[in-house]
Amino acid sequence: MPTVILLDVSLSMTRPVQLLEGIETTRKQLAITGINAFLDHLSIHSKLEFIALMAFSSLYEEKCSFTRDYNAIKSELKNIDDYDKTCIETALHGVNHMILTEWGNNTACQIILITDGSTGIGSKSLKESLSTLNQRNGGLPFPLPFPFPAKIHVVCISAANEPNFIxxxxLYQRLIDLSGYDGSIHVPDNLQSESNIVNLFQKLAEEMYTSFKGVLKCGNLESKIILSPTPVAYTKVTDFNTQTYNVSNLIDVCGFISVADIGSPMAVSRHLILPAGILQKPDASSNEIDLTDENSVDEGSTPSFCVLLHGALKVENMAALVSVGDNWFGFVYSWADSKKKSNLMLTILTPGSDVIPWLGDLxxxxxxxxxxxxxxxxxPLRPNEKRSYSQNxxxxxxxxxxxSDIQKILRHARKLPEKTQQFYKELNRLRKAAISLGFQDLLSGLARIFERECLQLPETAHPxxxxxxxxxxxxxxxxQNRDIKSMLMPLQTNYNSA
Structure with missing residues (x-):
């Protein structure tokens, strides 16, 4: 999940902090130490995450665009200057532009706002921004909620009992609420301990990037896997209730189907499937397995069901239909981002068994x-229900x-009884439209037109x-015929009964 680190570089971040070791540092330097610890954690446990760095005060500056090269971000942290006052609204506008440019409005992102508890002063302060949230006529609107899914995590480099933070x-909680998603506010236990700052950022990284560890199974074959990014719970909202679905740890292959038959169905999310290394703990009595240690076994000499499945799907141009939960399905397939490299991917569909109309009930x-x-x-399968677009x-x-519609009915009327079916079909079509639109006078007017046509029929007309x-x-x-569900039927006569 892409993440933006939003670092406050206002003058208040340069306030000195006396550490327990007797060393004097600044809040900004403590924040940089914490960010480095955060990146170190990702480089070990979540190497595939995209991280961007943005600095802000009264303006914002994109220091490093989204990258997996965490060393590049660390290098930028060494060259960040100090600026004037804090303006969080301006920074959020910068984040909005940055994410929309890079990822669009469908990718879920996370934002880490690192500040010292100061929300600014004057018209650009966070308090003033939130108080004028609904009073901006023609001006620049407040950036929250973002047009994309986003969680905001606020890290305050301050003591919990500081007046500024209290x-x-x-106000920070209001920001999180406006985003529409669960966020968090973090503050160190002891500002005078650098290790507390490091622990705070490591804990934040663990909460944000919990690896999904599961099992991919097909019959008697199975493989321990890691999904990246981690699947999130899906909430299905209907007219009368909401239901939350969670991806199961067991991803079971139900069968195989041609990629061409699947097409491009609507999906909840897409994930990279990685085989997990296996390392048995030194304690022989322990059943716990470390799925993240890549050096535990020689992957080249260990049989892997993931490799077997990937190769088979790629050669046969097939996809595996998998169950990811109770009445919840997805597809596993080979996807190539270049001519030389391909990956095993999982696409998770919306919950339900009838989510792909052209495949029917899964x-x-x-x-x-x-x-x-x-x-x-x-x-593709033909749907049982009548298509809404089968008639004009x-x-x-x-x-x-x-x-034009009235004239068409009259043309059929002059050719009765040969056009009896067409006459009543068009008449019912026009009558339903008139009732739907509340155009009741049209029906009375049409009745008068029919009576006038009766008087003007030529002698050669059929009785x-x-x-x-x-x-x-x-x-x-x-x-009773003003009911939209009723149908006008032909009058049975000696002329048309035969």
Whole structure:
């Protein structure tokens, strides 16, 4: 999950701090020490995370764009200057622009705001920004909530009992609430201990980047895996309730299907599948396994189901349908980001078994040998329900559209009884549209048109023509036929009963 480190470099961050060892340092230097510890933790446990660095005071500056080269960020930290006063709103505008430019509005991101508890002074202070949140007519709107999913974590390099932090804590919480996602506020136990700062940032890294460790299984074959980025819980909101789904630790292969048949269904998230190294603890009685130690075994000489599955899917151009939870599915497939390198990927679909219309109910899929040859179906499946676009919709934006529909009905009327079915089909179509739009006067007007047509029919007209027109006019005037569900049916006569 991409992360922006937002470092306050205002003058208040240069305030001195006397450490327990008798060494004098600044809050800014403590923050840099904590960021280095944070990056060291990621370089060991979460090497694939993209991190960006932005410094801010009354303005913001992008010091390092999103990268996996954490040493580049550490180098930038050595060259950060001090500036004027704190303006958090300006910094959030910078974060908004930075993430939208790099990732768009669909990628979930995390923001670490590192400051000293000061929220600024004057019109650009956080207190003033939040108080004028809904009073900005034509001006620059407040950046929260972001147009993309984002969690905000606030780290205050201050003591918990400092007046600045006590006053600012509620404002920081308001920022987190405005973001719409669960965030956190952190403060060190002891500001005068550098080790406490390091522990604080390491704990934050552990909370933000908990690796997903699970098992990929197919029959009797299985492999311990790590998913990157870590899947998050999915909340499905319906009209009357909400339901939260969590990805299971067991990802079970249900079957295989051609990549061409899958197409591009809507997905919740996509993840890289990495085989986990296995290391048995020195204590023989312990059953715990370390899944993150890459040096524990020689991966080249150890059989891996992940490697087998990846190679098979790549060669056959197939994907594996997997179960990631209760009535929740996904696809495992080979994806190449270059001509020479490919990766095993997991796409998690929205919860449910009917989320891909052209494949039908995923619970009902089976192998070809389960059915006779004459009963084998092909994809895509035809839906059972009638398509909403199978008939042309009624469009009456202009007067000509309504006139055209009425004239079409009258053309069918003059050719009765041969066009009886077409006449009533078009009449019911127009009647439903009129009722839906509340255009009740149209039905009365159409009845009068039918009666006038009866009087103007030529002598050569079929007798059933006038009978059906009068019948349709009478039916249009009946109150019970103003129900949109009712249908006007032809009058059975000696002319059309045969």
């Amino acid at each position: 006053k600012s804590k509620s 619970n009902e899929l089976g192998t070809a040998d389960m059915f006779p040859a004459d009963q084998l179906g092909t994809f 919709g009624v469009v009456w934006i202009r007067q000509a559209g309504l006139q 059933d023509c006038s009978v059906q027109l009068q019948h349709a006019a009478d039916m249009l005037r009946k109150p």
